[in-house]
Amino acid sequence: MRNATIRGYMQLNTERLQLIERFINERQHVRVAELSKYFEVSEPTIRRDLQKLEEMGRIRRAHGGASAVEQAMPEPPIAPRVVECIEEKRRIGQATAQLIQDGETIFLGSGTTTLEVARYLHEKKNLTVITNAINVAQCLASNPDINVIITGGVLRHSELSMIGYIIEQTLKELHADKVIVSMRAISVNEGLTNHNLLETMTDRKIIQLAREVILVADHSKFGKVSTAVVAPITAVHKVVTDAQTPQETIQSLRAKGITVIQV
Numbered sequence: 001m002r003n004a005t006i007r008g009y010m011q012l013n014t015e016r017l018q019l020i021e022r023f024i025n026e027r028q029h030v031r032v033a034e035l036s037k038y039f040e041v042s043e044p045t046i047r048r049d050l051q052k053l054e055e056m057g058r059i060r061r062a063h064g065g066a067s068a069v070e071q072a073m074p075e076p077p078i079a080p081r082v083v084e085c086i087e088e089k090r091r092i093g094q095a096t097a098q099l100i101q102d103g104e105t106i107f108l109g110s111g112t113t114t115l116e117v118a119r120y121l122h123e124k125k126n127l128t129v130i131t132n133a134i135n136v137a138q139c140l141a142s143n144p145d146i147n148v149i150i151t152g153g154v155l156r157h158s159e160l161s162m163i164g165y166i167i168e169q170t171l172k173e174l175h176a177d178k179v180i181v182s183m184r185a186i187s188v189n190e191g192l193t194n195h196n197l198l199e200t201m202t203d204r205k206i207i208q209l210a211r212e213v214i215l216v217a218d219h220s221k222f223g224k225v226s227t228a229v230v231a232p233i234t235a236v237h238k239v240v241t242d243a244q245t246p247q248e249t250i251q252s253l254r255a256k257g258i259t260v261i262q263v
Helices: 003-009 011-028 032-039 045-057 086-097 112-119 134-142 167-171 198-207 245-254
Strands: 028-030 059-062 064-070 105-108 127-131 146-151 154-156 161-165 178-181 186-188 191-194 213-216 228-231 237-241 259-262
Touching: 011 028, 011 032, 011 064, 028 032, 032 045, 045 064, 059 186, 059 191, 064 161, 086 112, 086 213, 086 237, 105 112, 112 134, 112 178, 112 213, 127 134, 134 146, 146 191, 161 167, 161 198, 167 198, 178 198, 178 237, 191 198, 198 228
Parallel strands: 105 127, 105 178, 127 146, 178 213, 213 237, 237 259
Antiparallel strands: 028 064, 059 064, 154 161, 186 191, 191 228
16 A cells, blocks of 8 residues: 555544554564654654554564564364473473472463463472363372362363363352463563453453462463453563573563563
8 A cells, every 4th residue: 555545544543553453464574663654654653653552462562663463273182282492381380389388289281381380380289279170170080199180161171171160150150370371472562362262251250269470481372362361461470480581571471560580
């Protein structure tokens, strides 16, 4: 679209924002000076537009410009994901297990990273683990020092997890010291999002179960947005992630009062 046509569209700021977002999505990364020249507006105006788009979760601002937000693809079944970022997940699992004290009650959600947390709980004493994940329960089943509570619900076969009305009703009768969850898509501005709408409703109930929510996620989960909002990022108290997570993301999380542990 040539400049004369663009000028006609730019009578409304909202229309200019849409054009800028489309421009960024087509090129993936652009600089402020390039946008200023193309849209024939000042660089301060472009920076304000980029700030608005970032607040809406439509783009990511970077030094001197902006990048497109990566949309999270539908999550593949849990079996092939076990080997993805496996070393990072193991380090995250070990570090998260160190945050859990003997005698506590925790909720451990579904996912390949939370499964790694479960693997490092074998030395804990008098621990109670509530879980909606069949593989997590199986991992802990042989340990007599861990009391395992398995929620009911509808089995989501691809995740080996229980979701839906039954688990949501069960959670109303329970309380935990800590909730440990993973999430497919995490954005500082858009928060925690999920592709499966039924699972999203269950996740909302899970994070209300304890006064402390610990999010475990490798670097590939950040800067992505999916279909449905589970919670704002401020619902999380601690994040355990790996060293490859961008420092810009880490700084943004800490600026919101979230403790971040990188391993």
